[in-house]
Amino acid sequence: MTAICVMVLGTSSGAGKSWLVTALCRYYARQGLRVAPFKAQNMSNNARVVPGGEIGSAQYFQALAARAQPDVRMNPLLLKPESDTHSQVVLMGQVDAALGAMPWRDRAPVVWPHIAQALDSLRAENDLVVIEGAGSPTEINLMDCDIVNLRVARHAQARCLLVTDIDRGGAFAHLYGTWALLPPEDRERLSGYVLNKFRGDPALLAPAPQQLHAMTGVPVLATLPMVLGHGLPQEDGLPDPNALQSLRQPGQTGAAFSEWKATGEQEAQRLRVAVLTYPRISNHDEFQPLCHLPGVQLIWARHVSDCEDADLLILPGSKHTSSDLAWLRRQGLDACIAQHAARGQPVLGICGGLQMLGEALIDPHGIDGNAPGLGLLPLVTVFEVDKTVVRGTHAFGELGGPWSALSGQLIQGYEIHHGQTRLHTGMLQAGVTAQTVLPHALGWQSQQGAVLGCYVHGLFENPGVIRALFGVDQTPLEESFDRLADCITAHMPASGLQALIQS
Numbered sequence: 001m002t003a004i005c006v007m008v009l010g011t012s013s014g015a016g017k018s019w020l021v022t023a024l025c026r027y028y029a030r031q032g033l034r035v036a037p038f039k040a041q042n043m044s045n046n047a048r049v050v051p052g053g054e055i056g057s058a059q060y061f062q063a064l065a066a067r068a069q070p071d072v073r074m075n076p077l078l079l080k081p082e083s084d085t086h087s088q089v090v091l092m093g094q095v096d097a098a099l100g101a102m103p104w105r106d107r108a109p110v111v112w113p114h115i116a117q118a119l120d121s122l123r124a125e126n127d128l129v130v131i132e133g134a135g136s137p138t139e140i141n142l143m144d145c146d147i148v149n150l151r152v153a154r155h156a157q158a159r160c161l162l163v164t165d166i167d168r169g170g171a172f173a174h175l176y177g178t179w180a181l182l183p184p185e186d187r188e189r190l191s192g193y194v195l196n197k198f199r200g201d202p203a204l205l206a207p208a209p210q211q212l213h214a215m216t217g218v219p220v221l222a223t224l225p226m227v228l229g230h231g232l233p234q235e236d237g238l239p240d241p242n243a244l245q246s247l248r249q250p251g252q253t254g255a256a257f258s259e260w261k262a263t264g265e266q267e268a269q270r271l272r273v274a275v276l277t278y279p280r281i282s283n284h285d286e287f288q289p290l291c292h293l294p295g296v297q298l299i300w301a302r303h304v305s306d307c308e309d310a311d312l313l314i315l316p317g318s319k320h321t322s323s324d325l326a327w328l329r330r331q332g333l334d335a336c337i338a339q340h341a342a343r344g345q346p347v348l349g350i351c352g353g354l355q356m357l358g359e360a361l362i363d364p365h366g367i368d369g370n371a372p373g374l375g376l377l378p379l380v381t382v383f384e385v386d387k388t389v390v391r392g393t394h395a396f397g398e399l400g401g402p403w404s405a406l407s408g409q410l411i412q413g414y415e416i417h418h419g420q421t422r423l424h425t426g427m428l429q430a431g432v433t434a435q436t437v438l439p440h441a442l443g444w445q446s447q448q449g450a451v452l453g454c455y456v457h458g459l460f461e462n463p464g465v466i467r468a469l470f471g472v473d474q475t476p477l478e479e480s481f482d483r484l485a486d487c488i489t490a491h492m493p494a495s496g497l498q499a500l501i502q503s
Contacts (some may be wrong), residue, residue, distance in 0.1 A: 003036075003123040006500050007131040007158035007189075009149060011174035015165045016196035016224075018058040021132045022232060025066035025486035028128050028501065030485055036122045037062035039132040040115045041077040043087065043146040045282035045319045046233065049391045049414035053093020057285045058132070061232055065481040066130070073118035076114065077111050077147075082280065082320050092118070093186025095387055108145045115147060116155055123156070128501055130156055138181035150186050158188045159500050162218075167197035167226060172208050179216045191500055192221030194492075199226050222492040232480055233285030271470070274301040274310035276333060278324035282317040282352065283416070289474050290458045296470060304336050312346050313337055315353025317457060321381075321419070322369030325356045334374055340450075341376055346402040347451045351417050354444075354453035355381040359424050367418050376451045377434050377444055378427035381419040388415050394456060397437045405468040406437075413458035415442075421455070 006024065006109040006309060010017040021037055029035045042056035048070065050060065055075035072093035079087040089099040092114055095182075097136055097477065122129050137149035153160055162178060164171045175193050182190075193212065195205070202223040209220035238294050275287055278302040290298045315337070318324040328334050341347045349357040358379030362373045367383040391414045394405045434444040443454035459465055466474045488497070 001127075001204065003034075003126045003129050004501050005129045005131055005156035005158040007133060007153050007156065007160045009133040009137045009153075009160050009162050009172075009178075011136055011164040011178050013135050013160065015163045016194075017132050017134075017163060018062070019227075019232070019484070020161070020163055020194065020196070020224075022058075022062045022065045022481070023488045024130050025062050026481040026485040027488045028130070029065070029067045033127040033501070034068075034125070035066040035128045035130060036068050036071075036126045037066055037074050037132065038119055038122060038129050039134070039148070040119070041073050041078040041079065041111075041134060042075050043081065043134070043458065045080050045280065046285045047078060047080065047090075047283065047416060049389050049416060050093070051102075054090055054389050054416060055093065057233060057283075061477075062130070062132075064477060065484070068126075071122075073122055074120040074484075075457065075489075076115050078378050080282075080319055083323075088319070093389075094419075097197050105145050106437065108147050112147055112151070115152070117479060119152070119156060129156070131156060136178060138178050150183075153186065153189055158189060159191045161192055161194050161221065161500075162190055163194040163196050165197050166195045166223075167199065172194055173214055174385075176214060176215065179218065187216075187218075190216075190218045192219050192496060194221055195223040196420065197226045198223050206333050221496045224487065224491050227484075227487060232477075232484075233288040270295050270297040271312070272297050272299060272310045273312045273314065274299040274307045275314045275316055276328065276337075276353070277316075278318060278327050280319040280324050282319045283350075283457050284316055286350075286458050287314070287316070287462060289466060293466065293470055294472055301333075302331070304332050305339070307333070307336050310340070310345075312348065313340050315347070315349040315356055317350055317416075318352030320368060321352040322361055322363070323372040324352065325361070325371050327375070328356070328374075337374060338376065341446070341448070343482050344401070344448070344450050346378065349377075349453040350459065351415070351457060352419075352457055354379075354455060355417075355421060356420050357451060357453050358421065359427065361419070377446055377453055378432045379421050379423045379434065379444065379453070380424050381421045383418045384420055385418075387418050388420075390415050392456070394438050394442060396434075396443070399435075399437050399445055399449075399452070403437075403445060403449065403452050406465065409462070409464050409468055411456060411459060411462045413456035413462070415455050416457065417455060 008017045008020050025035050026301050037059050039059050044056050045055040046057035048060035049059050050070040053073035056078055059075040060070045067274055076092050078090040081087045089096050134148040163173045196500045213219050290296055299306055356374055357377045358373040359375055360373050360380050365385050393412050396409045399407045434446055437443045437445045443450050
């Protein structure tokens with residue numbers, strides 16, 4: 001038996017496709033169906049490691065929502081922007097340099113057989129495949145080489161939903177305009193419109209839904225409310241911590257950081273965590289758990305002023321470490337980071353952030369670029385042609401200073417990097433060293449104790465780490481998935497949801 005396919009298209013990026021696919025995956029999985037997500041092509045520097053390589057983070061979380069094992073077939077083509085005009089191309093989980101060098105319009109004939117085979121094999125193993133489109137299906141300059149929207153819908157004979165962001169305004173015009181630009185045969189695939197991110201009483205929308213139905217023959221299947229604080233990362237752009245402010249519980253931070261957090265009146269204030277947000281930031285989704293912690297304020301820092309009064313500075317991953325390091329210097333953030341560490345306040349570098357904290361970046365193969373590092377750890381990174389893409393479980397050794405609460409903590413995470421980092425031989429001979437705190441050269445702590453660097457992504461997705469550092473418990477992902485499915489149950493008619501999957 002071949003699985004039925006339900007596809008979520010959008011009137012634009014940010015309409016809510018990823019969110020809705022995740023919710024539908026959990027909704028139908030709770031009905032006892034074998035469900036798999038699918039997105040033919042994703043463009044994102046948020047990636048996760050799965051068997052066979054890497055896929056976009058959205059499909060990783062959608063698989064978990066579907067109670068399925070994440071698989072490279074769920075996102076056969078991943079584009080990871082390295083500059084405004086070039087992306088690393090990942091096909092079936094692996095970097096394909098030849099595709100990366102090919103003009104993008106020429107790629108479709110090469111990649112389409114892989115996309116179709118991946119989708120067909122998922123359909124052969126499941127009852128339902130929930131497919132996510134990309135951007136809009138009716139970008140008229142792209143329709144001739146489309147491999148992610150209409151071509152997929154036709155191949156899968158998918159029943160399609162068209163979702164729009166009503167909070168931005170112009171939702172009915174967006175829906176009608178998208179419908180009008182669809183070829184007639186593709187209009188027939190539309191089963192319903194979904195108005196997403198609505199604030200207020202849906203009855204106030206009348207008679208627009210009825211008018212749109214009369215004009216296009218497609219009903220408005222649901223009006224979904226604005227859902228904040230659902231606990232899942234944003235697919236497009238950074239989550240807005242200010243939008244989540246009212247959802248956080250009041251409270252002060254736990255005792256883990258008490259050695260360097262100010263005492264007295266300030267102790268009751270939220271812990272300010274600043275993530276340095278460079279242009280090619282990667283895997284920023286791993287900081288999503290910090291958005292919802294009581295007693296914690298997350299800041300996406302782009303200027304020195306954003307780091308004022310920060311308690312913890314984080315240098316995240318980067319898709320192009322040397323250029324993002326140059327950006328830090330142009331912003332004056334290098335001095336800010338150095339001053340923060342000199343005061344004994346904690347600095348954390350993850351993957352590319354770890355590489356920046358060292359003495360030098362050496363690039364003999366033209367992978368990323370040569371550059372002097374920030375000099376806060378006595379490390380040297382050499383970029384290799386082969387890319388490390390692996391999941392693993394590791395235990396921290398003994399740590400001191402503000403990071404002492406992590407001593408002995410077991411963590412699960414993933415590595416995605418070209419660089420290989422080692423202690424600087426010359427500095428070791430001069431007596432400058434760093435403490436190895438994770439096995440296999442995956443983590444180091446400075447002699448002074450304030451600076452910690454590690455290659456393992458997903459640190460804050462480990463409940464034990466959150467509890468050790470912040471003294472609170474995070475909401476399990478399973479609860480987040482179930483809340484999304486509950487929202488679908490409350491706001492989409494069961495008859496419409498059932499009709500989507502009927503043979």
